[in-house]
Amino acid sequence: MQLVPQKFFPDSDRNQVLVTIDFPSDIAANATDRRVSELSKALLEAPSLHDDLTSVAAYSGFGGPRFVLSLTPIDPAPNKGFMVLNVADRDRVDAVIHATRHYLATHHPDISPQVTRMFLGPSDSTLLQVQVKGPDREVLFDAAKRVKGILAGIDGSQDIRQSWEARIPSLTIDVDQARARSAGITSEDIARSLSAAIDGYHLSHYREGDDIIPVMMRYAERERTSIERLESLTVYPGKPPTRACP
Numbered sequence: 001m002q003l004v005p006q007k008f009f010p011d012s013d014r015n016q017v018l019v020t021i022d023f024p025s026d027i028a029a030n031a032t033d034r035r036v037s038e039l040s041k042a043l044l045e046a047p048s049l050h051d052d053l054t055s056v057a058a059y060s061g062f063g064g065p066r067f068v069l070s071l072t073p074i075d076p077a078p079n080k081g082f083m084v085l086n087v088a089d090r091d092r093v094d095a096v097i098h099a100t101r102h103y104l105a106t107h108h109p110d111i112s113p114q115v116t117r118m119f120l121g122p123s124d125s126t127l128l129q130v131q132v133k134g135p136d137r138e139v140l141f142d143a144a145k146r147v148k149g150i151l152a153g154i155d156g157s158q159d160i161r162q163s164w165e166a167r168i169p170s171l172t173i174d175v176d177q178a179r180a181r182s183a184g185i186t187s188e189d190i191a192r193s194l195s196a197a198i199d200g201y202h203l204s205h206y207r208e209g210d211d212i213i214p215v216m217m218r219y220a221e222r223e224r225t226s227i228e229r230l231e232s233l234t235v236y237p238g239k240p241p242t243r244a245c246p
Helices: 029-045 090-107 137-152 177-183 187-198 227-231
Strands: 016-022 053-060 080-087 112-117 201-208 211-217
Touching: 016 090, 029 053, 029 080, 029 090, 080 090, 090 112, 177 187, 187 227
Parallel strands: none
Antiparallel strands: 016 080, 016 112, 053 080, 201 211
């Protein structure tokens, strides 16, 4: 019995590979859905994977159903994707993991994938997590980059990422409350008008088969990304307006 290796949670014998994908933080949910669909098809057709994969189950925006008790689905987010690669031969799982990492790094360098085999137990035994605490966001962001660099220098380390992902530029709107009240509008009216211009105003639905597609109205892309255009945005009050307020 001394020659039998001991593990509290043995390796899973399922011939499956798990792929968790972080797309850029500013991606829209429909774009994530499209890219996950394209990726699953591309992996099935990739020359290095075509003979080993039998099928791919893909999910966008969340981690899919908990089809194995030990598997904890990823938290829902518009830029998250998850795929389960079903491998024909269990002995080829490690080769599929290597080929998948190489394919994604070569053909999709803008995404941050994590490719692992199925595991038993409450967490993946090959995963190392480091928590960084600090006084403010700037210190934390810089410290996280240094930690990533240290981990990247360790031989055998793979799929290094940090939970803050990429920074997204943002604007803070300071409302002159006195002028807003004199114009008959509120901060909520301004927020609603900005949301309609940038994200879109929901007009109706279009049904195509079993799919319900929302019909939205919003500014053209060059206007949505122009600060000057947003500064001249027309704001409509929530109550029936007597006049628009630029």
